[in-house]
Amino acid sequence: MCFEVATIDGEKGKRGTGCSDVGEEECVLYEYEKLVPLRIGGIDVRVPENNSLLRCFQYLKLYPISMGGFCWNADCRTCEVVIQVGTEPARRVLSCQTTVIPGMAVLEMTEKLKFCLRNLDSED
Numbered sequence: 001m002c003f004e005v006a007t008i009d010g011e012k013g014k015r016g017t018g019c020s021d022v023g024e025e026e027c028v029l030y031e032y033e034k035l036v037p038l039r040i041g042g043i044d045v046r047v048p049e050n051n052s053l054l055r056c057f058q059y060l061k062l063y064p065i066s067m068g069g070f071c072w073n074a075d076c077r078t079c080e081v082v083i084q085v086g087t088e089p090a091r092r093v094l095s096c097q098t099t100v101i102p103g104m105a106v107l108e109m110t111e112k113l114k115f116c117l118r119n120l121d122s123e124d
């Protein structure tokens with residue numbers, strides 16, 4: 001399922017993001033069956049279930065996240081975000097260590113993540 005790609009309107013499409021640019025054996029996403037809704041700074045996207053938030057960001061912006069110098073193992077803290085799920089209080093987490101939950105909202109993020117996820121609502 002790694003070759004399906006997300007579009008901003010929530011439909012599966014062919015934008016060429018995520019693992020669609022690499023072979024299946026190189027896919028870094030955990031196996032997933034469906035895309036789930038995620039709100040990032042007021043923009044609604046759909047991302048692979050069962051994956052960390054940082055992997056979901058990578059799915060949306062493959063090269064900026066892949067080349068962003070993230071440690072992926074809770075050392076650098078440059079992936080820190082503030083999330084909220086439903087009516088629960090917002091909390092600060094490491095996106096590399098936090099699994100996406102359908103309907104989760106990302107309220108704040110580091111400057112590095114902002115840079116990597118810039119133009120999230122465009123086709124680039």
Ligand code: FES
Pocket residue numbers: 054070071072073074075076077078079080094095096097
């Ligand atoms: S990527 Fe370094 S702490 Fe998450």
